Amino acid sequence: MKMPTVKYQRGDMVMGRWPGSNLYYEVKVLGLDAKSQLYTVIYKDGTELELKEQDIKSAAGFQSRSRSRSRSPSRRRSRSRSPARTTRRSSSRTAAAVAAAAITESAPSSRRDAKLKDSVEVRLSPLQQTKAAENNSNNKHEKKEENNTANEVNEKSEAVAEAVPEKNQGRYNLRRRKDDGDFKSVEAKVEQLEEKEAKLAAATPPSTPLDFGGKIGAYFWLLFLPAWVLFLLLQVNLEDPSLANFPPPLPPLEAFWDVQALGFVILWILFQAVLYILPVGKLSEGMPLRSGERLKYRTNGFFAIVVSSVAVAAAMHKGFDLTYIHSHFLQLTAASFIISILLSTYLYVRSHYAAPEQLALGGSSGNVVYDFFKGHELNPRIKNFDLKFFCEMRPGLIGWCLINFAMALAEMKHQGLNAPSHSMILVNLFQLLYVVDGLWNEEAILTTMDLMHDGFGFMLAFGDLVWVPFTYTLQAYYLVSWPNPLSLPALGAIVTLKLVGFYIFRKSNSEKNAFRRNPSDTRLSHLRNIPTATGKSLLVSGWWGVVRHPNYLGDLLMALAWSLPCGFSHLLPWYYMIYFIILLVHRDSRDMSECRRKYGSAWDEYCRTVRYRIIPRVY
């Protein structure tokens, strides 16, 4: 058996490649994972990463060639968008912290380097003038550079002029310029080499720690999640859905299968797909991918829900009885489950044909079950049809409202009412508001974790097509058989709670979305932020200065307002609230580790400034 080699020891100072680039920075080795053969290293700005051996070079060899012009990741961007320069209102303490985190650059010492420097200065002079002029203007422009595609492009062309000396001074692979005559050919070669290396680096993204209990956890969730949905549905169908009647009796297998139900689910998904591809509404840009590319998304969700409502009204007018959804709930769920399995299998298979830079960092463990569950490909698309975006925002989300509405009709039928109960109306209106708001602000989803970081696999396919429409509707389903009359004060209190939650949720999500899209937005100029080594900043005042996830706080208050109308007779309608606390606490900790990995010491600084995660002074 081949013994693993340990080339670098804990504590060694070496040069580590910055992921996705061809740049090397001084890093300290923290250890080697014997199993994955990945070295954990820490950059001088505090960022910890796992690197492959081939992405590490000995510092000695490097310095002899490069005269140790090593730069921290933050310095790498410093010419056009150093974190310190991008901060408009960040506290001097934070700016200083980042500045301190940057590795100091040693001045060229040899004659060769001095000569090199001279030529650099000659070449840079026009650029320096531009820079000076730019510096004299306000730094609004600089902030814009962070996230704006156009500016990314500007930066690149700027970088071409700037990068020449840098390349020759050996950020990565030092080459001496013989004279100015062959300068251009060297430049072209270096560029080619860098392009090749950047592609290679992107192709081997650093692995991130496994979530959800790792490989064993993935097996568990694959079995548990469908079983849990089944349990909820069987339980809510019981005459007395109390936990004392656990476990509910299992119906025969044939009871789950109904061709017509499968037909309706397929029809619904196809109908939503047609609405999605119609050239109506805005084409929004997603956040930059690792490759630098920005995908375009058709954000016409509001249009889709309006047309869907009209179509449902027309079907009802033609005599379609919507209470079919209530009476065939199990079969509709089973049909959606089958589709989600087929979709996940397709996603997993096609991920093997995807280019490496299209894979999600978190779903590339190499373990079939884990990657199938977590999602291997980040943005699977068929031409311009984005499968993840579509599934998350359309069939399940709009289906959720359709099912709730069907439950209101079923309640009237079962309870012999002329109108739905107050509780049913509240649940319907609250959740409708949540969905319509999500669709109205559809663009905001492009800056959420699912769209930016998570691969599309079973977890999201099942979550979008089964979990959301068939478990988020449980409160309405419950009310069909278990009415809960509400007093006027209770009604008023619940509505107030919902509105407060909604306000926090919407304001905080919009604030972050606006900041990520355009950090120099004048409406956000009063907000303080912390610069990070990646060039992005973190909001440290406003909603994101109150707690680290104000949007979760608002969402949880709304969840409470959805359960309260169902009363306290059973635990079942409180399922969403309990699940949601677990989901958001786990999501928060996933996000914390991801941000810690991305932003290093800047993230620690943010956490020291904003101490609570979701509930001020509590958690």
Ligand SMILES: NC(=O)C1=CN([C@@H]2O[C@H](COP(=O)(O)OP(=O)(O)OC[C@H]3O[C@@H](n4cnc5c(N)ncnc54)[C@H](OP(=O)(O)O)[C@@H]3O)[C@@H](O)[C@H]2O)C=CC1
């Ligand atoms: N109803 C439901 O079932 C669910 C609803 N949700 C809701 O969806 C919404 C999106 O949630 P989710 O995707 O989990 O997370 P967020 O929208 O909170 O996104 C987290 C990301 O925001 C960025 N960020 C974090 N802190 C800051 C800061 N201080 N300043 C600027 N950017 C920051 C980071 O990304 P980066 O720095 O890379 O931009 C981070 O990874 C939430 O409102 C949530 O409540 C979520 C899950 C389920």
Ligand SMILES: CC(C)CCC[C@@H](C)[C@H]1CC=C2C3=C(CC[C@@]21C)[C@@]1(C)CC[C@H](O)C(C)(C)[C@@H]1CC3
């Ligand atoms: C099956 C698992 C246990 C959990 C799967 C989680 C998914 C169901 C959720 C992950 C993030 C989601 C979001 C929404 C719905 C639930 C899922 C898919 C969201 C679309 C709901 C509407 C909101 O307005 C939103 C902010 C757009 C939500 C974004 C996240």
